[in-house]
Amino acid sequence: MEAVSTFIKIRRDLHQIPELGFQEVKTQAYLLNYLHTLSKDRLEIKAWKTGIFVKVLGLNPLKTIGYRADIDGLPITEETGLSFSSTHSEQMHACGHDFHMSIALGVLTYFVENPIQDNVLFIFQPAEEGPGGAEPMMNTDIMKEWKPDMILALHIAPEYPVGTIAIKPGLLFANTSELFIDLKGKGGHAAYPHKTNDMIVAACALVTQLQSIVSRNVDPLDSAVITIGKITGGTVQNIIAEKARLEGTIRTLSVESMHKVKSRIASMIKGIEVGYECEGNIDFGCMYYEVDNEEVLTREFMDFVHTNTDIHVHECTEAMTGEDFGYMLKEIPGFMFWLGVDSEYGLHHAKLSPNETAIQTAIDMITKYIEFKGK
Numbered sequence: 070m071e072a073v074s075t076f077i078k079i080r081r082d083l084h085q086i087p088e089l090g091f092q093e094v095k096t097q098a099y100l101l102n103y104l105h106t107l108s109k110d111r112l113e114i115k116a117w118k119t120g121i122f123v124k125v126l127g128l129n130p131l132k133t134i135g136y137r138a139d140i141d142g143l144p145i146t147e148e149t150g151l152s153f154s155s156t157h158s159e160q161m162h163a164c165g166h167d168f169h170m171s172i173a174l175g176v177l178t179y180f181v182e183n184p185i186q187d188n189v190l191f192i193f194q195p196a197e198e199g200p201g202g203a204e205p206m207m208n209t210d211i212m213k214e215w216k217p218d219m220i221l222a223l224h225i226a227p228e229y230p231v232g233t234i235a236i237k238p239g240l241l242f243a244n245t246s247e248l249f250i251d252l253k254g255k256g257g258h259a260a261y262p263h264k265t266n267d268m269i270v271a272a273c274a275l276v277t278q279l280q281s282i283v284s285r286n287v288d289p290l291d292s293a294v295i296t297i298g299k300i301t302g303g304t305v306q307n308i309i310a311e312k313a314r315l316e317g318t319i320r321t322l323s324v325e326s327m328h329k330v331k332s333r334i335a336s337m338i339k340g341i342e343v344g345y346e347c348e349g350n351i352d353f354g355c356m357y358y359e360v361d362n363e364e365v366l367t368r369e370f371m372d373f374v375h376t377n378t379d380i381h382v383h384e385c386t387e388a389m390t391g392e393d394f395g396y397m398l399k400e401i402p403g404f405m406f407w408l409g410v411d412s413e414y415g416l417h418h419a420k421l422s423p424n425e426t427a428i429q430t431a432i433d434m435i436t437k438y439i440e441f442k443g444k
Contacts, residue, residue, distance in 0.1 A: 076432065077425045079103065080171035081153040087142025087160045087167070090196030093119040096140050096170075100193055103174060107181045115211050120202060121193040122211050125180045127443065133188040134443055135217030135401065136435070137394060138173035139166050139197035148419040163421050164198065165225035168410065168428060172223070175432035176439070187443035190217045192397075199247070201355045203393035207400060219366060219442070220403035222394050223431060227416060229409030231427045234374065234434075235385035236406035238367040240359055244327045245391030247354025248295070248317040250275070250338065252302075254347035256311030268313035269302050271345040275315065275337065276300070282333045287326050294320040294389050295330065320389040324359070358395035362404035370404060373441060378434050 073081070086095045097119045104114055104123060111126040120140070124133075147154050147161040155161045170193065177191050196202035206212055229235055252275070254266030279295050287293045295317065302313030319334075321327040331353060338349040375382045385407065394405055408431050410423035 073425075074429065076171045076175040076428050079174060080167050080425065080428060083167040083170055084151075084162050085153050085156045087155050087157055087162045089144060089160060090141045090199050090202065091119055093140050093195050097121060097193075100140070100170065100174070107178060111184050112181055117206065117209055117211060118202075119195040120206060122215060123177060123191040123193070124215055125177060125184065125189045125191070127187040127189070128184050129186050130188045131186070132218040133190050133215065134439055135190045135192060135220035135397075135403070136173060136176060136439070137192040137194055137203075137220060137222040137397060138169040139194045139202070139394075140170055141166060141196055141198050141202075143198055143417060145417065145419050149422050151422065161419065163417050163419065165410065165416070165421070165423055166197070168225050168408075168423055169223065171428055172431045172435070175428065176435050179432070179436045180439070185440055185443035189439060189443065190215050197393055199355060201357065201393045201396075203396040207396055217401060220397055220401045221370070221435075222403075222405045223408045223435075224392065224405060225410045225416075225423055225427070226407035227410055227412035227414065227421065227423065229383070229407060230411045231409050231424050231430060232379065233381045233383055233409035234406050235383045235409070236362070236367060236371060236404065237384050237387065238362050238364040240322060240387045241362050241405060242360035242387070242392045242395065243292075243320040243322055243389045244324055244357065244359045244395075246319040246327060246331070246356040247352075248297075248315070248319055248334070249352040249354060250315040251350045252313045252315075252341065252345075252347050254311060254345060257309050259307040259309055262309060265309040266346045268310045268345075268347060271341055271347055272300055272302060272313035272315055274345070275341050278337050278340075279334065282330055282337075286329060286333050287321075291326050292322045292389070293326050293330055294318075295334075318391075319353075320391060322359070322387065322389075327356070357391045357393045358399055360392050360395040360405050361398055363398070363402040366402055367404040370406075370438060373438055374434060377437060377441075380430070380434055
């Protein structure tokens, strides 16, 4: 039988029980069970919904260093064929949050056994994939009491090899917003289109119109993306659809462009209502604030890793990826970085299979950095 380290085993255990946002009951129980095996001399634990705050007390604290790990899975049917594949139907850790948790537990365990001068706060955050757990966690009394002076987090990156991190000061991830549009007209027999208001036709027209927003309403020196990933409508081939639903996402590199895009979408819905004699309803769902890495801390981290580890530091460009860690960085100085895990398949893919050696690589690097910051 294959011998694996403690934190690879933890990753595999967690990989088998992925749960969607604010449904992470088994995940929270697993994390709490592990935490209760650790010495309680310098450990304070507070649960919040399906998340957890854990403070490792320092020897003579002057500040608190925060570390965040997200814990939820995705509604994806796993196709990896791994012996420890998901046991939950149509749910998978396809974004690496099992890695994030096991790395966080590794770092946490180290500081329980090797306390530093400052406090270290670990935040196990639910619902990163939606509807968003970072913002409500920021508003809790627990966070107000334990609010760290700085904070960091990582995200696995399948496209980079193990032993590489990618990061940049300033904007790293985009502003993102969900997009749900419902159209309702008058359905009827396919042989009598003149007696109906066809919502399939209206939906198709709207999809085409939406694509003009980025090319004609957003500053070409800025960036934005509007993607409609799902359209549903109709019942059978010979009935004109009474209803249609469009589901998508908006991503922008500036808050101003996000407001502009949303305003233009709302205007287009009004035009569709008039042009196709229907009713339109728009829901922007949850919005994630941009991940903006604090300049000084990020440069310091990059220099530290380059000087004190064998890890290659790659200064990357910003991505249109969304991450609600941005809500934490909005109020707390800090940064996020990509962790290379060398997988053939990318994030949110049913065959994502990161290289597990990256777990210990990350634990070693992060503990060294937090020790440096917490002396």
